[in-house]
Amino acid sequence: MGTNTPCASCKLLRRRCGKDCIFAPYFPSHELHKFAIVHKVFGASNVSKMLLELPVHQRPDAVSSLVYEATARVRDPVYGCVGAIWHLQNQVSQLQMQLVVAQAEILWIQTKREEAAAAVLLPQNGSEPYGNERALAHLHGESIIELPHELIVEDFGSDSSNYVSVQRVPLSTI
Numbered sequence: 001m002g003t004n005t006p007c008a009s010c011k012l013l014r015r016r017c018g019k020d021c022i023f024a025p026y027f028p029s030h031e032l033h034k035f036a037i038v039h040k041v042f043g044a045s046n047v048s049k050m051l052l053e054l055p056v057h058q059r060p061d062a063v064s065s066l067v068y069e070a071t072a073r074v075r076d077p078v079y080g081c082v083g084a085i086w087h088l089q090n091q092v093s094q095l096q097m098q099l100v101v102a103q104a105e106i107l108w109i110q111t112k113r114e115e116a117a118a119a120v121l122l123p124q125n126g127s128e129p130y131g132n133e134r135a136l137a138h139l140h141g142e143s144i145i146e147l148p149h150e151l152i153v154e155d156f157g158s159d160s161s162n163y164v165s166v167q168r169v170p171l172s173t174i
Helices: 008-013 029-042 044-053 056-075 081-121 132-139
Strands: 150-155 165-170
Touching: 008 029, 029 044, 029 056, 044 056, 056 081
Parallel strands: none
Antiparallel strands: 150 165
16 A cells, blocks of 8 residues: 555565555455465465456455455365355254244144134034134134133044043133
């Protein structure tokens, strides 16, 4: 930049920073660590050649990419940023699986609630059923009506016997 303060490259390489220094706009003197890591992985000469081949408007992005890749390469010398990408893809796959499981649980809960609502709407022992429209509106949050605090669930069993199981289920558990 031609100022009295040399850029990070010139400071690290202990040379005079001229006004035509390729590194000065991208590695200011207070970011010495960024140039040090890029220099360690790629070398100052190679970075200089890469920057000179690029149009000026693409150089800041290239420097940012070089710093990221150099940092990843120091952390993981074998895989570099590919290791980080693989790790993130693995996390995405795991989260997608968790999402599918959660959606299945939600569907199961909704099914159970609908079954419970159907049981409330059915007449018991010849009595009048609760108002279907009002009960469904309550289930969808449209209006509040008074429903019983428990359900009586009758299970006729899976076989063809006349076995009947009756149990009381609190609505708060549904």
